Amino acid sequence: MEEKRLQAIIxxxxxxxxxxxxxxxxxxxxxGKVHDPLDEGNEKxxxxxxxxxxKQMTINPAFLSTLNGKMAEENLIEALLDHGITHYTFCPWDFQTHxxxxxxxxxxxxDKESAKQAANYFIDVIADTHCVKKRATEIPELHRNLKKGTVEEVIASLYQRIWGIDLGISPSKKGDDEVVRRLARIPYLDRSRWPESIRKFARSLKPLLILEQNEKEARGGKGESNPQGEHDLDHYSYEEIDQGLRDYAQKTMGLSEFKEVVEDFSAELKEMGYGIEGGMGRGRGAPIDADVLFYMKLAENYSIPLRKIPLEEVGTLHPHSHSPWEVGxxxxxIDIWTSFGKIMPGITQIWKKKEGKGRGKIEGAPDCLIIIDSSGSMINPRKNLSYAVLGAACVTNAYLRNDSKVAVYNFSDAPMGGRDVLDYTANREEVYRVLCKYFGGGTALDLEDIMPMIKRKKEMDLFIITDMKITNLETLIGFFGKIQNRITAVHIGENPYAARFEKAVEKRKNINIFTVKKKEDIPHIVLGSIREYFNPIHRGR
Amino acid sequence: MKNACLKKKTPNPLQQEVHDTLNPFEEFKTFQFRKTEIPLDQIVQSTEVIMDQIRLGYERLLEEEAKELVWMVQYNTIIKAYEVAEKYIKEIDYSAEDIEDFCFALESPQKIPYLIPGPAGIYISALCNYAKEEEIVLKLSELKTEINLIGFRLPKGKRLMVEGDTGDFTGIGLEGGELVVEGNTKNWTGAGMRGGKILVKKNIGLHTGEWMMGGEIYVGGRVRGLGNIVEGKVYERDKLVYPGKARYPNLYY
Amino acid sequence: MNDRKVSVVEKNGYQKQVMAIYRFISDHLYFNRPDIEIKGESYNSTILLSLLTGLTKGKELIIGEPGLGKTTSAEFICSLVYQFPLGVIWGSEVSGHPEQTEEKIIGRPDLGKLNRGEEDVVWTNFSQMPVKIVDEINRLPETKQSMILDGVDRGNWEYLNEMIINDEYCLFATANYQDGGTNTLIAPLVDRFDVIVESRYPGANLSFLIGKSRGKEHILRHPKYEKDLYRVLKSKIAYEKKIPKLEEICNAFGEYVHETLEVKPLRRGDRDRIRTEMGSLDLDLDASAFARMLLAELSFCERYGQKRIVENCEEGCHYTGYLCRQIKNCASNRLPTSIKLFSQGLAWLLGDSEIDIEHVKAVMPFTLSHRVQWKDEVLSQKERAKRDDPFQIFLAKEAVKTVSQRYREQSDHLKDALALGSKIFQGESLEPLEGDHPIYTEIKKDIRHRRNH
Incomplete structure (x- = not known):
């Protein structure tokens, strides 16, 4: 009954x-009832x-009753909703910002816990300040009536100062006053400065937050609940998290930063069903490999065009069916027999001709073997951003998107066992795992490993990504000279070996060479493009 | 010619109409924006203005110092730079928090394109020495750069607390003030200080107290090496190491 | 602006009448789930937008899997909004197949007269009727698609140097998903449609109900009126003279429907008055500023002056966070026209006196999705996203959401910038406002142009 009445107010x-x-x-x-992890024992x-x-906001009727008589119910609900809406419309706005x-x-x-606390306070200050400045709101009245701990007292004091509204906070201790003075200088409403602002915010509030953390630990890990709601991953949908991770990977371009954040949120991510699948998937509960996730999310920001194998049709045109003739x-x-000798629309019929089918093949993308160099001269993809792995990850996406399969040959000193081979698969995660493997030794290919993977397929593409500092480069060049498959060779950086390779294969039409020096070069790779597509002169030769 | 003049005088009615009707913003003609201000806007704005002034002073100092092709930490160079810094700073009404903000701004190339450690340290010291507050706290733990020359000529009655590490020449020429460094300091700390107190919570580098004329240096961690001290006291973990016989200048221990 | 009261227009009952048609269709004829919420009420987008298409004389493309009621939804709307029995609507439909001819779509020579050496045209029902339905338009050759859309754009139908002019008309075309079949709808033709909707699967339970209630379309049939209408359509009198005769029979059919089904179809006069009322509705300042912001993002390029499908974004461009970075083509001038037309329709239907952001936001994705060509990386990023809508509509909804997020943050500043622009246009010597969005650059461009001339 009570809930119905409150719902009617909403x-x-x-x-x-x-x-x-x-x-x-x-x-x-x-x-309705809300979940409060900090208040689980409390029946109230x-x-x-x-x-x-x-995005679904729920208001707790039990909380409303604690402020009975202090604030009109309607105003209280409006203040809470103003706050909640502003989280969506202004700060944090999206998961990446969070x-x-x-x-x-x-x-x-x-540390993770106090960083989360600092971020939560910061997000609340921004949301409430934005609302107070831009909209008519009862948020100040709400703060006047809320029960406050040490940090909340300081924050309320900050509000008094930056909003210019009396919230009934008496002048505080000298130390706290200094904190408030520092906090008041932060440009909360300037989104472009939020990263530096939150550092300043956290710096200023750090002693108090540590104190609060200690008090919480003394109480057996139980802290005070945030009456305006906690800011956890529950706010976001699965897709928003996915998008957020992708944007974050793209923005930071830093493996370690990404890894740290994902590991900090791993429990929450897993709880939401964010595990790893053949893309990131729901509910498998496997541990999150942050490195793999990083390349996965980053690769999703790039799209490499994949040229399909063209349709071949051989044959001449022959009359196939009739269709009506139109004026003009x-x-x-015109088929005079079926037209009764008349040239009249609706009566006259024409032959429709069709091309006779020869050995036609449906247009499509073949499977692809990715050969990736993980020798000592290459960057370790689990330590730093590796363009080789990122490039190979983008290639994987391109083939898998076209319903093809991908095999991986990850090599360092292959004859000595420095290699990992993954057979053709459509499982994105498996491919990424092998791509992310790093051997770090010498660089030599073992053609014995590769040959069966090539011979087994009638049609397949080859993609090799390396810095070309391969000991048996001549063997590789010789091998490429023998096969007719489309080969896309990508070398990282310029060096004499790459130049030698380029020179050796320059006459081969089925080999395309690209250089990747920076991440922006990755989208310029056109997979499976053979030179004659670009240069019709080749066709005549 | 006459016709041309006539044409000029009588505007083409069609053209006139086109001009009148083609205001693409017509519907916003009556919109009145009522800007709501809260005290935060004022605080942030004045902070920005002060920061601009501080930045300008620093840039001017750099302009002056750029005349010297190589900036060497020498007595005359430092004194001259400090005098230039004093000149600009005296005109600015700033607070201790502005100094801290400036330290962080030094690391942001968008805000301050050049960070030259020597003049920057002199400038920050001058800012501290002329600040209104008697006690200044600079929370610089996350600063990637260790600022040199901080605490230069800190006068009596001032207390400067630095959270984080500082660079070379920390607290040189201290003039009676109290400098507390919550982290480490590097070489030449307290060189030429005349009085006052330097408290370093962690370790201190070489040449500590070189040509020190008075005052005390307290080190919570290790002293890597003492300089040629004229007068004054140096304590390492509450133990007096100068005056004392155990230590020689720049001895590694 | 926020405290502006949204007053409700003086109601003359038309809204009620149209909503009754909406409810009748959703309760008895086209079973489907509501999929959009506007002003706290839920609607089925297919019925709602088709209804608005009929009312606003618009052009709608209905996509969907085969057998999910693409054509029938349009037929029901046309029958109740224009008072035509279903039999006549069926007889006027053009079905899309590669052998379709101009003669079957527009008109043919009168063969009897032609044999006598005279030229006369027998117009098709499609060209004469105000409701035009093209089934599987994507299977028509491009030339025929273009012919139909040209005709509908202008309201003129020409054949052998003769012409008829439709005073009132709307177009519904259906298409299967673009599956790389013989013909597809090419971008310039797709742009002609005001809106695109999906006729989607209603869910197992409603689908089962549809199976049980087969033959429901017979309630909108009337053999006598159908014959009468055919007779008039076939008659040799001038087209202008046929119209009142057709209306007369339609009115009689309308009366019949009203009596038997208790839903009152709209007469010609009703439709005209509704359109006049719709036409008088303007966008409020927020809706206008928001629409401008979206258009700016869909057309802006700092480097090359505007978006062009043949040009690529520059590396290191400042405007990387906006839609212009994600799309290939430039918004056409038809887009704002469609947005306004359909938001007017929606605002009118909901009884609002002004078009506000919510109206605009509700119709925008449907006006946008078929007109935007997204870059491959955007498609690859979002292709696996969880969604209820077809990919294109989903992307458009996301885009509108993102721009409205941006608008919320900048609304005051943008309106201020536009107001300042107006003052400068009126001759005041002011400087345009700066802001971090393509729209501010567009405002400055207009002002510069004004100053230079």
Whole structure:
């Protein structure tokens, strides 16, 4: 009954709220129980007022009753919803921003828990300040009435100062006043400066946050709940997380940074079903390999065009079926027998001709063997961003997207056992795992390994990515000279070996060579393109 | 010619109409933007203005110093640079937090294109010495650069606390103030100091207290090497190491 | 702007009448789930947008799997909005196949007269009727697609130097997903459609219900009126003279429907008045500024002046975060026209006195999805995303969402910039506002142009 009454209040104010916030894409909020991990033993469950899960806001009736008599119910609900909506419309806005803020906070705080805390406080300050500045809101009234711990007291004091609204906070201790003064100088509403701002925010609040953390530990890990709701991954949908990780990988371009963040959030990610599949998938519960995930997400930002094998049709045109003649159509194909000798639209018929089919093949992409060099002269993909692995990852995506399979031959000093071979598969994760393997020894290919993989397939493409500092480069050149498959060779950086290779195969039409010096070069790779596509002169030869 | 003049005087009515009707923003004609301000805007704006002034002062100092092709840490160079810095700083009304912001701005090439460690340290020291506050706290733990020359000529009555490590020449020429470094300092710490106190929570480098004329240096960790000290005291982990017979200048231990 | 009250236009009952048609179709004829929410109410996008297409004289492309009611949804709308019995609508449809001829689509020579050496044209029902349905338009050769869309664009149908002019008409075309079959819809032709919707699977339960209630379309048939209408359409009188006769029979059919089914179809006069009312609705400032922001993102290129399909984005461009970076082509001038037309229709239907952002946002994805060509990397990033809509509509919805996020943040500043632009146009000596979005550069370009001339 009570819940129905509160729901009715929400339904009444929701159209106005939506208009106020310029129609955010959020479903109508609900009244109901909320999950409060910090308050699990408490039967009352009144610590958290608002929960946001995948855009669905839920207001806790038990929390509303704690402020009975202090604030009108309608105003209280509106304040909570203003806060929740602003998280969606302004800060953190998306998962990538959330990750960025967290990782910046961690640089200052050092540990995961207090970094999360700092990021949460920062996000709340921004959301509430934005709302107070831009919209008519009851958020200040809410803060006046909320129960406050040490940090909350300082934050409320900050609000007093930066909003210019009395929230009933008395002048604080000298130390706290200094913290407030420092916090008040942060340009919270300038999105472009959020990374530096959160560092400053965390720096200023660090002693208090450590104190709070210690108090929490003393209470057996139980802290105070955030009445305006916690900021965890529940806010985001699976797709938003996926997109966020992709953007974050692209933005940082740094393996270690990405890895650190993914590992910090690994428990939450796994809980959401974010494991690894043949793409990242749901619910397998396998451990998250952050390196593989990094290349996976980063590779999704690039698209390499793959030329399909063209349709071959041999044969001449022959009359196939009839179709009606139209005014203005040519006369030469008229079938006078079925037209009764008349040239009249609707009566006259023409022959429709078709090309006779020869040994035609359906257009499509063949499977691909990726040969990747992981010798000592190459970058270790699990330590730093490797363009070789990123390039090979993009190639994998290109072939898998075209329903083809990919095999991998990852080599260092192959004759001495420095190699890993993956047979043709459509499992993206498996391919990435083998691509990410690093041997770090000498560089030699063993053709005995590769030959069976090539011979088994009637049609297949070859993709080799290396710095060309291969001991038996001549053998490789000789081998490439013998086969007719489309070969895309990518060399990382310029060196004399690469020049030698280029010179040796320059006359071969089925080999294309690309250089990757920076990540922007990756999309320029055209897989399976053979020179005659570009240069028709070759065709005549 | 006459016709041309006439044409000029009487505007083409069609053209006129086109101009009048083709205002692509017509519907916004009556829109009045009511900007709401909160105190934060004012605080952020004035912080920006001050930061610009501080930045400008630093750039001017660099311009002056750029005349010297190589900036060497020599008595005259430092004194001259400090005098130039003083000149610009005296005109700015700033707070301790602005100094900290400036330290971080030094690491952002978008904000300050050139970080030349010597003049930067002198400039920061001048900022500290002329700050209104008696106690200045600089939270520089995440700063990647270790600032040299910080605490130069820190006067009596001032307390400068640095969270994080500092570079060479920390607290040189200290004039009675108290410099606390929560991390490590490098070589030539306290060189030429005349009085006051330097407290280094962790380790200190070589030539510590070179030509020191008075005051005390307390080191929580290890002293890598002492300089030629004229007068004053150096403590390592509460133990007096100068004056004392055990230590020789720049002895590694 | 936020506190502006959205007052409801003086209702003359047409909204109610149209909503009754919507409900009748969704309850009795075209079973499907609601899939969009506007102003707190849920609707089925296929019925809603088809209804608006009929009312606004628009052009709609309906896509979907075979057998999921693409054509029938359009037929029901046409029958109830234009008072035609289904039999006549079926007889006027053009079905798409490669051998389709101009004679079957527009008109043919009167063979009797031609034998006597006279020229006269027998117009097809398709060209004469105000409701035009083309089934499987993608199977028509490009020349025929173009012919139909040209005719519908202008309302003129020409054959052998004769011409008829449709005063009132709307077009519904259906297409299967572009599966690389014999013909596909090429981009310049697709652009002619105002909106694209998907007629989707209604779910196992509703689908089962559809199976049980076969033959439901018979309630919208009437053999006598159908014969009467055919007679008029076939008659040799001038086209202009046929119209009132057709209307007369349509009105009688409308009365019949009203009496038997308790839903009142719209008469010609009703439709005209509705269109006048729709036409009087304007975009409020937020809706206008938002639409401009979206258009700027879909057309802007700092380097080359505008988006062109033959040009690629420059490395290191400042505007990497905007839609211009994700798409290949430039928005056409038909896009804003469609957005306005359909938002007017929607705002009118919901009884609002102005078009606000919510109206615009609701129709935008459907006006946008078929007109935008996304870059491959965008497609590859999002192809596996969880979604309910066809990929193109999904991408358009995401794009609209993203731009509306940006708009929310900049609304005041942008409106201020536009207001300032207006003042400069009025001759005031002011400087345009700066901002980090292509729209500010576009405003400056307009101002510069004004100053130079």
């Amino acid at each position: 339904e009444e104010i929701w159209p106005r709220l939506k208009r106020k916030h310029l129609y955010p894409e959020i479903p109508i909020p609900k009244i 469950n009144d610590g958290v007022g608002l929960e946001m899960k995948d 990750l960025t803020l967290y990782s910046e906070a961690k640089k200052v705080m050092g 159509s040519p006369f030469q194909d």
